[in-house]
Amino acid sequence: MKGESWPRLAVTLFLCAGTALAKPGVGASTFCTRYPTAAACVGGQPACTYCHTSAPEKNAYGAALEAKMPPATTAPRPLSDGDFVTALAIALGGVEAADSDADGVGNLVEIQKGTFPGDKKSFPNDIPCAGGTNPAYTVCKYDYKYVYRKLLLDFCGTSPSYDVLDAFVKSTQAQQVATLDTTLDGCLATEFWRGKNGQLWQLAHKKIRPVGTLKAGEDAAAFAPLADYYADYHLFAWANTDDRDARDVLTADFTVARTPPPTTYLRAPVSCPNLTDVECGVGHTCIKTGTFAKFCQPSQFVAAAFRSGNLTSSWTLAYNVMFTALPRNAAAQAYRGYLGLDIAKQEGLYPIANEPKDYDGKGVTKPLCQQCHATLDPLSYPFRNYNGLTDDPATPGQQALQYYPQRIEKIFSAEAPNITQIPEAGFIMGKPVATVKEWGTVAANSDAFLVATVNDYWKLLMGQPPLPEQNAEFVNLWQRLKTAHNYRVTKMLHELIRTEAYGAP
Ligand SMILES: [Ca+2]
Ligand SMILES: [Ca+2]
Structure with missing residues (x-):
């Protein structure tokens, strides 16, 4: 492989324009120490925009916090890290009851529900099941028939026939629950879900960033076959199927082969x-x-x-x-x-x-x-x-x-x-x-990995990231992926289809 023959990519340096935060990391970690289950803290830290419009300008929430910090006349700037943490912790508590952005919802409630306390256009929208009737489904409530159709569409890429759906509706609720589980397991083995270029591979695109003109191996490019990224898809699919550990995608010292359809993924020597x-x-x-x-x-x-x-x-x-x-x-x-x-x-x-x-x-x-x-x-x-x-x-x-x-x-x-x-x-x-x-x-082993993993599936299946009113179900899913399911994605998906977020039309 001749290095000189490929175009050089410019080194990308991250120019963090306009950031003049006094204590970016310390501020965020102080916030998350106080609010560990806030949506802004699960798996990460709040971005600068949580308190700033364009730094150093603060939004309404950031300005409210600043007003609670000791004045510069008595506490000269810059504060030491220790003084900053102490003062910020007090300030956070001091503005919890206020509604800094005047959207009608207090700061603490917004923090816990995952909306922005400094943005009046962002507020919780969890009006429970107000009106709205859909003749085909039980709206605003987990609906087995709706879930059955959605599940087949999402995981198998098919719709049930009238007869199959009719039989499902006429079965008992216990039978319906069992049917959903067996149907999901069947779908997770389909080419639609796990095969080459299937749904799982779609999930991996943003991680792997394939470039067809540089592909080596199977489906190799004629121009510049640099490396075979199918190997990366295979490991991702391996880690996300059957009874396997999702963490393998970041830790495996082995490689994974893909069989011809029906597709399975095998650990290669x-x-x-x-x-x-x-x-x-x-x-x-x-x-x-x-x-x-x-x-x-x-x-x-x-x-x-x-x-x-x-x-x-x-x-x-x-x-x-x-x-x-x-x-x-x-x-x-x-x-x-x-x-x-x-x-x-x-x-x-x-x-x-x-x-x-x-x-x-x-x-x-x-x-x-x-x-x-x-x-x-x-x-x-x-x-x-x-x-x-x-x-x-x-x-x-x-x-x-x-x-x-x-x-x-x-x-x-x-x-x-x-x-x-x-x-x-x-x-x-x-x-x-x-x-x-x-x-x-x-x-x-980080929470960030759990959050990102579940968030990928959530976005694929719900069409968008968790809404504030869905945050509790979302947090439960990613926490249990570790504590109850030992990083088995298949088990997490069986729980995901049980959530109100998935099953309420
Ligand atoms: Ca507010
Ligand atoms: Ca708000």
């Missing part, structure tokens, strides 16, 4: 010295690369000891690392795709003290950049040895898409004076991690 292409599964070849053993999955060149699911897939390294020294895009895209935290939108900021260091000389210590890069750069450090497409001049064509120790020293040392000082240890969500494998484990 890590190395396959004696396997044939056929035994490796459809669309997969048993290959040997460089000094490593043979691998079953096409184009997965990272050695198993350094693999962490789709974080380190060939496609991730080809497309998100590409030619960059410090792979910020790889870290940011994983953070956004799998945890729902978009640093460019100032989500998931956990600034680390004395960061960023700007090892690669990109100017990220400038005030406008510093705030986001204090989170993003430490988030990216563990990826420093994962090589994209850049050649090591000493071994041209040998080091693409691999974990390559001393990668910065060997390939990028001329890019900036301090660049070789980039550490491999970094931070994710404020927690120190030594490697990408640790990064993946912390990410997969």
Whole structure:
């Protein structure tokens, strides 16, 4: 693979325009310590817009908080982190009863129901079942017939015949409940749901970001076959079907093969010295690369000891690392795709003290950049040895898409004076991690992963993110995905179809 032959992508730096918050991370964490089940805090932290219009201008809620902070005359600015936390905690309590944006609903109620206390156009809309009759369904109440039709449409892509629906309606409620469960299980095994380009693959698109003109392997592009992202879809589908752990998508050190229809996903052997292409599964070849053993999955060149699911897939390294020294895009895209935290939108900021260091000389210590890069750069450090497409001049064509120790020293040392000082240890969500494998484990075990996972399905099945009045059911679902179902998505889906949000027309 010749690095020079592909177009260089400009390094994307996150320019957090106009942010002059005094204490972005500290403020958000103080808020979430006080309101841990608020919609703005489940799995993440409130964005700057919670208190600001365009920073430093505050919205009505932010202004109300500021008025409760000790005046600058008695408490000179900037406050220390400790003083700020203490003062903000008092201020938060002091404005809970007020209705700062004058939309008729108090701040505390808005915080708990997931609407914005600083935006008068955002308020809870949970008028219970007012009027409205639909002759075909029992409106505003869980309706088994409605659920049966919706479930078949959502998970099987079909509608029931008149006779089938009639038989369902005439069965007892206990039978209807059982029919819904068996129907769901049947649908989850269909090509519509789990097959190539099926619903599950649609869910994965935003995480994987496929580019057909760069595809290798099955359905390879004629122009520039860089890597086979079907491997990423296979692992995602594996982790989200049958009795498997959804966290595998971020932590697996194995690869997954897809059978011909009826589609199942099989764990492929890590190395396959004696396997044939056929035994490796459809669309997969048993290959040997460089000094490593043979691998079953096409184009997965990272050695198993350094693999962490789709974080380190060939496609991730080809497309998100590409030619960059410090792979910020790889870290940011994983953070956004799998945890729902978009640093460019100032989500998931956990600034680390004395960061960023700007090892690669990109100017990220400038005030406008510093705030986001204090989170993003430490988030990216563990990826420093994962090589994209850049050649090591000493071994041209040998080091693409691999974990390559001393990668910065060997390939990028001329890019900036301090660049070789980039550490491999970094931070994710404020927690120190030594490697990408640790990064993946912390990410997969986080509330953010649970929230993002359930939110994906919720949006697919309900057509939009949870409404304020649905927040309680939503929180229950993602919390139980961990506590009751040990990360089995199939079990979560059986609960999801029981919710009022899904079953009330
Ligand atoms: Ca209000
Ligand atoms: Ca409001």
